[in-house]
Amino acid sequence: MLGLYAGQQINQNDALSALGMFQGQISDQAARQAVQRLIPGNDISVKPTSSSSRSLSQREDTCKYIQAQLGDGCYLLAQRCGILRSDLESYYGGSSFCNTVQVNQYVCCSSGSPPDFSPKPTDGNCYVYTVETDDTCSSIATAHQEEVSAIESNNGQTWDWAGCAPPFPANVPNAVCGPQVNDTTLTSDPSSWSGLNPCPLNACCDTFGQCGITSDFCTAAPADTGAPGTAQPGSNGCISNCGTDVITSAAPTSFWRVGYYETFNYERPCLHMAPSDIPDYYTHVHWAFSDITSSYEVDVSAYQDIVNQFLLTAGFRRILSFGGWAFSTDPSTTPIFRQGHNLDGVDFDWEYPGAPNIPGIPPGSPEDGANYLAFLKLMRAALPSDYTISIAALASYYYLKAFPIAEISDIVDYIIYMTYDLHRQWDYGNTFTQSGCPAGNCLRSQMNMTETEQAFSMITKAGVPTNKLMMGQPLYGRSFQMLEAGCYTAMCTYTGPSSGATSGRCTQTGGYISNFEIQEILANDSNVQQYSSSVAGDILVYDDDQWISWMKQSTYDSRSDYAKGLNFGGTSDWAMDLSANYSGSGGGNSSDGGEGSGVVYIDPSIYSQSAPTIA
Numbered sequence: 001m002l003g004l005y006a007g008q009q010i011n012q013n014d015a016l017s018a019l020g021m022f023q024g025q026i027s028d029q030a031a032r033q034a035v036q037r038l039i040p041g042n043d044i045s046v047k048p049t050s051s052s053s054r055s056l057s058q059r060e061d062t063c064k065y066i067q068a069q070l071g072d073g074c075y076l077l078a079q080r081c082g083i084l085r086s087d088l089e090s091y092y093g094g095s096s097f098c099n100t101v102q103v104n105q106y107v108c109c110s111s112g113s114p115p116d117f118s119p120k121p122t123d124g125n126c127y128v129y130t131v132e133t134d135d136t137c138s139s140i141a142t143a144h145q146e147e148v149s150a151i152e153s154n155n156g157q158t159w160d161w162a163g164c165a166p167p168f169p170a171n172v173p174n175a176v177c178g179p180q181v182n183d184t185t186l187t188s189d190p191s192s193w194s195g196l197n198p199c200p201l202n203a204c205c206d207t208f209g210q211c212g213i214t215s216d217f218c219t220a221a222p223a224d225t226g227a228p229g230t231a232q233p234g235s236n237g238c239i240s241n242c243g244t245d246v247i248t249s250a251a252p253t254s255f256w257r258v259g260y261y262e263t264f265n266y267e268r269p270c271l272h273m274a275p276s277d278i279p280d281y282y283t284h285v286h287w288a289f290s291d292i293t294s295s296y297e298v299d300v301s302a303y304q305d306i307v308n309q310f311l312l313t314a315g316f317r318r319i320l321s322f323g324g325w326a327f328s329t330d331p332s333t334t335p336i337f338r339q340g341h342n343l344d345g346v347d348f349d350w351e352y353p354g355a356p357n358i359p360g361i362p363p364g365s366p367e368d369g370a371n372y373l374a375f376l377k378l379m380r381a382a383l384p385s386d387y388t389i390s391i392a393a394l395a396s397y398y399y400l401k402a403f404p405i406a407e408i409s410d411i412v413d414y415i416i417y418m419t420y421d422l423h424r425q426w427d428y429g430n431t432f433t434q435s436g437c438p439a440g441n442c443l444r445s446q447m448n449m450t451e452t453e454q455a456f457s458m459i460t461k462a463g464v465p466t467n468k469l470m471m472g473q474p475l476y477g478r479s480f481q482m483l484e485a486g487c488y489t490a491m492c493t494y495t496g497p498s499s500g501a502t503s504g505r506c507t508q509t510g511g512y513i514s515n516f517e518i519q520e521i522l523a524n525d526s527n528v529q530q531y532s533s534s535v536a537g538d539i540l541v542y543d544d545d546q547w548i549s550w551m552k553q554s555t556y557d558s559r560s561d562y563a564k565g566l567n568f569g570g571t572s573d574w575a576m577d578l579s580a581n582y583s584g585s586g587g588g589n590s591s592d593g594g595e596g597s598g599v600v601y602i603d604p605s606i607y608s609q610s611a612p613t614i615a
Contacts, residue, residue, distance in 0.1 A: 061112045061113045062112055062113055062114075062115050062116075063091070063108035063109065063110045063111060063112030063113060063114060063115075064081075064108065064109045064110040064112075065106045065107060065108050065109060065114065065115055066080055066081060066106075066107055066109060067104055067105065067106055067107070068101050068102065068103060068104065068105045068106075068107055069103065070103050072101055072103075073098055073101065074088055074089060074095070074097070074098035074101075077101070077107050081107075081109030082109070083109055083110075088107075088108075088109070091108045091110075091111060092108075102139065102142050103139075103142075104139075104142060104143055105142050106145070114145075115145070116145055117144070117145040118144055118145035118146050119144060126154070127144075129144070137151055137152065152225060155225075155227065156225075156227065157190050157227075157228075158227065159179065159190070159193060159227075159228055159229045168186045168193075169193060169229060171184075172208070172209050174209070175197075175208070175209025175210070176197070176199070176209060176210060176211055177197050177198060177199045177205035177209055177210065177211050177240070178193075178194065178196060178197055178205050178207075178209045178229075178239055178240065179193040179194070179196045179197070179229075180209050181196070181197045181209060184196055184197060190228070193228065193229075194228055194229070194239040194240045195240050198240055198241060199211035199240075199241060199401075200401035200402075201397065201400060201401055201405065201458055201459070201461065201462035202241045202461045202462050202463070203217070203241060203397060203401070203458060203461070203462075204217040204218035204238050204240070204241050204242055204243075204244075205217070205238065205239050205240045205241060206231075206236035206237055206238055206239065207229055207230065207231045207236060207237040207238070207239055208236060210236075211397070211401075212397065213244070213397050213454050213455070213457065213458045214244075214435070214454055215244060216236050217236060217238060218238050218241075218242050218243055218244050219235070219236075219237070219238055219242070220237060220238040220239075220242045221235040221237050221238075222237065241461065243457075244453070244454060244457045245457060245461075246453065246456045246457050246460050246466070246566055247457075247460040247461060247466075248460070248466050248566050248567045249460075249465035249466045249467045249468075249567055250465075250467060250567065251467065251567045252467040252567065252568075252569045252570070254283075255564055255568075255569070255570050256283040256284055256414075256470065256569060256570030256571075257281055257282050257283050257284075257570055257571055257572075257573070258282070258283065258284040258285075258286065258414075258416065258470050258570060258571065258572040258573070259278075259282045259284070259285055259286070259572070259573040259575070259576035260285075260286045260288045260321065260572070260573065260574050260575040260576065261273070261275070261278065261285055261286065261287055261288060261310070261575065261576055261577060262288055262575045262577050262578075263287060263288060263289065263300075263303045263306060263307075264303075265575075265577040266306070268506050268507065268508070269505070269506060269508070270505065270506040270581055271506035271507070271514055271516050271517075271577065271578065271580075271581050272577070272581060272582060273576065273577035273580070273582045274306070274309060274582065275306060275309040275310040275312075275313050276309060276313065277582040278313060278316070278576065279576070280315050280316075282316050282576065283316055283317065283570070284316060284317045284319055284345075284388075285310075285313075285316050285317070285318055285319065285576075286319045286320075286321040286347050286390075286416075287307070287310055287318065287319065287320050287321055288321045288323065288349075288575065289321050289322060289323035289349070290320050290321065290322055291322075292322065298320070311342045311343075317344040317345060317388065318342075318343050318344050318345075319343065319344060319345040319346065319347050319388065319390070320343050320345075320346050320347070321346075321347040321348075321349060322346070322347070322348050322349065323349045343387075344386075344387065344388060345387050345388030345389060345390065345413070346379070346383070346387065346388075346389055346390075347389075347390045347391065347392070347416070348376075348389075348390075348391045348392070349391070349392040349416075350372060350391070350392075351392060351393070351394050351399065351418070364402070368402060369402045369403050369404050370404065372403070372404075372408070373404050373407055373408055373411070376389065376391070376408060376411045376412060377411055380411050380412075388413040388414070389411065389412045389413055390412055390413055390414045390415065390416060390470075391408065391412055391415055391416070392415070392416040392418060393405065393415055393416070393417055393418065393459070394418050395417055395418055395419045395422065395451075395452070395455035395458075395459075395472070396455075397458055400458070400459070400462075405459065405462050405463070405464055406462055406463030406464060409463065409464040409465065409468050412468070413468070414468050414469070414470055414569050414570075415464065415468055415469055415470065416470050416472060416572045417455070417459065417469045417470060417471055417472055417572075418472040418574075419447060419452045419455055419456075419471055419472045420446055420447045420472050420473070420474035420574070421446055421474070421478065422444070422445070422446050422447060422448055422451050422452070423444040423445065423446050423448070423478065423549070424446060424478050424511060425478075425480065425494075425496065425497075425498075425499045425501075425510075425511045427440040427441065427444070428440055428441045428494075428496030428497045429441070429496065429497060436491070437491070439493070441483075441493045441494055441496055442490060442491055442492065442493055442494075443480060443482065443488060443489070443490060443492050443493065443494055443547055443549075444490060444549075445535070445536040445537050445539070445549045446474065446477075446478040446549045447474060447537050447549070447551065447559075448535060448536060448537075449534060449535045449536075449537070449559075450535055456566065466566050466567045466568050466569070467567055467568070467569045468569055469568050469569055470568070470569055470570045470571055470572040471559070471560075471563040471568050471570075471571050471572065472571075472572050472574065473551065473556055473559065473560070473571050473572065473573050473574075474550070474551060474573075474574055475514070475515045475551075475573050475574065475575060475576065475578040475579045476507075476512060476513060476514045476515060476550070476574070476575075476578045477512075477513045477514075477515070477518055477540070477548040477549055477550030477551075478511060478512065478548070478549045478550075479499075479501035479502070479510070479511055479512070479513050479546065479547065479548045479549075480494035480495070480499070480500070480501050480511065480546075480547045480548075481494055481495045481499070481500030481501050481502075481545055481546060481547070482494055482495075482541070482544075482545040482546070482547050483495055484545075485544040485545050486544075488529075488531065488539065488541050488547055490536070494547065498510075499511035501513070501546060501547075501548075502543070502546050504517035505517065505520075506581070507578075513548060513550075514578035514579070515550065515551075515578055515579040516578060516579055516580055516581055518540060518548060518550055521540070521542055522540070525542050525543065527542055527543055527544065528540065528541070528542045529541045529542070532552075532555070536549070537549065537550070537551050537555050538550050538551055538552050538555055559571075
């Protein structure tokens with residue numbers, strides 16, 4: 001399409017304006033100079049006024065005027081006014097005015113002052129304007145005959161922009177924190193609004209009313225106005241409980257090493273440990289797991305011989321651990337823990353109270369967390385004072401938020417904090433499990449240090465002292481089948497939904513492989529590459545497409561030192577029987593410290609022999 005324009009004293013702006021090709025652009029420059037991020041539906045203050053005061057203030061020197069339309073420049077405005085362009089420019093001090101015209105602006109066609117349609121004060125209250133989609137500071141000021149600076153100064157206290165007697169923030173239907181949650185009660189003090197409806201665990205609340213523990217939710221980044229409830233473009237901002245610092249407590253009297261002993265380890269074809277093989281560097285050993293009968297009796301009958309051996313051990317505290325949730329808050333259940341079991345404490349591993357979405361398990365109740373706390377209080381009251389009580393807790397905001405964890409930490413002696421399994425096969429297809437990976441199928445470390453530090457911040461901000469936390473350390477790897485050989489970094493992907501990872505010869509579970517089996521791969525497989533970083537820990541790639549996130553001894557030691565530096569109470573291993581195959585005769589020496597009579601490695605072919613012997 002060809003357009004021509006002819007006239008005297010031609011300039012480019014007039015030509016484009018006359019041809020209708022300058023639509024929307026003339027006003028854009030001015031709008032960009034005063035754009036704020038405004039949320040549609042929010043109420044802002046324009047000027048102290050009554051709601052009915054919008055009439056023209058007649059002044060003797062008011063000029064004749066028109067309103068600018070989309071695409072207007074000085075040429076079209078002068079044409080519609082019926083005057084020369086030079087006369088129009090003279091009313092505004094020169095031609096620079098032509099580049100700042102905005103849609104709906106009142107423009108003088110004669111000498112005199114522009115008409116004054118600005119709201120007029122009568123009772124000191126704000127004239128409230130509800131922000132609409134695509135509104136800017138400039139467009140609102142223009143529509144109400146105000147300067148942008150006046151709009152800004154009038155709204156210094158208005159939520160999500162700036163306020164003179166500011167209106168309460170508008171409701172956001174999906175908000176879960178902050179003042180914009182459904183049915184929030186109005187309060188008169190604007191300075192308190194950001195703290196309304198705080199997140200569980202004292203997690204961060206962003207400007208969109210969502211809770212989280214990452215820097216996306218926890219970084220306060222107010223707009224240039226400095227107004228509450230705002231964020232810089234591209235940022236979520238933060239309005240309450242901001243920051244990701246770890247809050248450290250006083251140092252513990254001693255640094256413990258807790259370990260879980262898998263009672264069922266003899267059910268594997270290899271990788272066995274007898275109670276007498278437990279290394280002496282453990283201070284607390286958790287027997288995993290005991291059952292509870294329907295009559296509330298402790299049931300260890302399936303492993304009675306091994307239990308008897310365990311009760312004869314010495315040198316560490318012996319703790320009976322209960323997995324899942326099979327308890328009642330009835331006080332009559334508590335004697336089962338203190339009668340006839342030569343033990344030093346109990347541990348409860350109910351990891352998903354209140355969880356609504358665990359496959360194959362009935363949805364949890366919102367009362368689960370409170371019931372759990374009540375149960376632990378009953379246990380503490382009933383058990384001897386020298387018995388320890390501990391719980392395990394996931395390092396996940398989604399699951400931990402159901403725990404009244406600060407109150408629980410007042411009752412228990414310590415908390416096993418499971419800072420592993422941060423990523424595993426079940427991430428596949430989950431939009432929310434991996435940052436920057438919406439399909440959830442990226443190769444991510446199961447003990448990513450950045451996420452671990454965020455988890456430390458979460459639980460300590462929630463009120464748990466670090467000296468009651470045992471940092472979880474995995475003695476196994478999480479394994480995946482790489483979708484593309486040679487692509488092993490954090491944005492590379494794995495197969496799914498079912499695991500394509502090669503099973504270990506002992507653990508025989510795709511996606512889960514013991515440190516013992518990993519060491520065998522390193523010793524026997526020629527097609528192996530190893531990678532390490534302070535964030536991801538250790539990565540093993542073998543057989544072209546097999547990828548394992550695990551922790552070798554030097555990484556284990558450095559993370560233990562890190563926990564000591566934060567005044568943690570100690571570390572906790574899952575599980576002590578995953579790092580060496582013992583003879584079952586006692587002593588034992590594994591890949592993660594301790595001294596004893598040594599490790600005996602048994603070829604799995606022995607299990608197919610009719611009369612096996614070991615020389």
